[in-house]
Each structure stands twice: as structure tokens, then as C-alpha cells.
Amino acid sequence: MVVVCKHFRSPEDAMPLTSATRDRLVAGVVQLLRTGRHVPSRAVESVHGGLPSFGWTLLVPLERDGEQRCSALAAHAGVDVSVVSRQVAALERDGYVERRPDPHDGRASLIGLSPAGAAALERTRELRSAWATAALADWDEDDARLLSGLVERLAADLDRAATSPRQPVRAAS
Known part of the structure; x- marks a missing residue:
């Protein structure tokens, strides 16, 4: 099966989706x-300490x-600093x-990955990799790459x- 994706089509050239296609995609x-x-929680259950998905x-x-x-962590995660502060605690x-204290600003702290955190990340990666390998066992490389891009x-x-900002919605039937 060959599927061609029009990644670089300009918005003006894009055809509106039919409502059936849009609904199926949603x-x-x-x-x-x-x-x-459920997948990440299943994968991290085996990690000592139960590393939360956040x-x-x-x-x-x-x-x-x-x-x-x-x-900086809050900006990366796209959440408020108070959320990150609770999670970091x-x-x-x-x-x-x-x-540890920030050497450039004694009022602030720097957060770093501990050896246990590094080990938890590695273990979680191994579990997720094993899960993905099993889930995608029947996929070929081309299909997997196409889906990854999409x-x-x-x-x-x-x-x-x-x-x-909200744009007017175009719909085709």
C-alpha cells in the first residue's frame, strides 16, 4: 500500500475535511x-517508587x-510554576x-536529576520500548515512519x- 501525504500544502490549498472524516479522526x-x-501508568508501575507520568x-x-x-521546567512543560513546584517536591x-541553591541567585534553587531519577528514566524507557515493540510487531518500517510523521x-x-485565536471553521460534507 502506498500513501502519499501532502505535508507541505499551504493552508489556502488545503481541502476542508468532510464531517465524516473529521468525526472519524476525532x-x-x-x-x-x-x-x-493507561499505557504510561502500566509501564511505570514496575519502576521503584512509582514514577508518575508528570x-x-x-x-x-x-x-x-x-x-x-x-x-524553566514549568515553561518547558507548559504549566504554572506552582504545579511544577509541587511535582518537584x-x-x-x-x-x-x-x-541545590542557585549560585547566581541565593533565593532560587536548581533542580537536577539524581542517580535514582536517571535509573528510573532508563527503566521506564526499557518498559515503554518493550511495550511499543510488542504493539508494533506487525507494522512495517514505511507504515511506522508515515504514522510518526502524521x-x-x-x-x-x-x-x-x-x-x-479561534478561526472561523470551514466544514465540508
Whole structure:
């Protein structure tokens, strides 16, 4: 099966979706979200301490970028600093992160990934990888790449729609 995706079509050239296609896509996304809510929790249940899914959101940038203030983590996660502060406190209590004074501003703290946090990320990656390998066992590389690109595009478009002023909706039947 060959599927061609028009990734680079300008918005003016885009054809409006039919209501049936739009509804089918929305139903598929909703089902995927329902499934996705349970997958990470199943995967992280085996990690000592029960790393919460939001913990993953905070630990990955610490691993990738090093120590950060809560405000930087909040900006990355797209949530209020108070939300991140509570989550960081829980991660610190469980030993996944370490806190130290910011040498440039004694009023602030830098949050860093602890060895236990790094181990939890690695274990979670292993569990998620095993789950994805089993789930995609019957997929070929081309289909997986195509879906990856489309999911990335959908995520970007959904994010843009959520943060942009509302536009008039065009619908075709």
C-alpha cells in the first residue's frame, strides 16, 4: 500500500475535511488518548517508587539539559510554576531529583536529576520500548515512519489550534 501525504500544502490549498472524516479522526484521537492514559501508568508501575507520568515530563529535560530552575521546567512543560513546584517536591521526596541553591541567585534553587531519577528514566524507557515493540510487531518500517510523521504533524496542529485565536471553521460534507 502506498500513501502519499501532502505535508507541505499551504493552508489556502488545503481541502476542508468532510464531517465524516473529521468525526472519524476525532474518535480515533479520543481512543488513542484513552489508551495512552493507561499505557504510561502500566509501564511505570514496575519502576521503584512509582514514577508518575508528570515526573517523566520533568525528568527528561533535566537529563537532556542539566540542572534547571522550576520556572524553566514549568515553561518547558507548559504549566504554572506552582504545579511544577509541587511535582518537584514529590520527586525530591522520592529521591528522583536533587535540589541545590542557585549560585547566581541565593533565593532560587536548581533542580537536577539524581542517580535514582536517571535509573528510573532508563527503566521506564526499557518498559515503554518493550511495550511499543510488542504493539508494533506487525507494522512495517514505511507504515511506522508515515504514522510518526502524521502524528507529529497532528500534535503540532493541535497545539497550534489550542494556543491560537479561534478561526472561523470551514466544514465540508
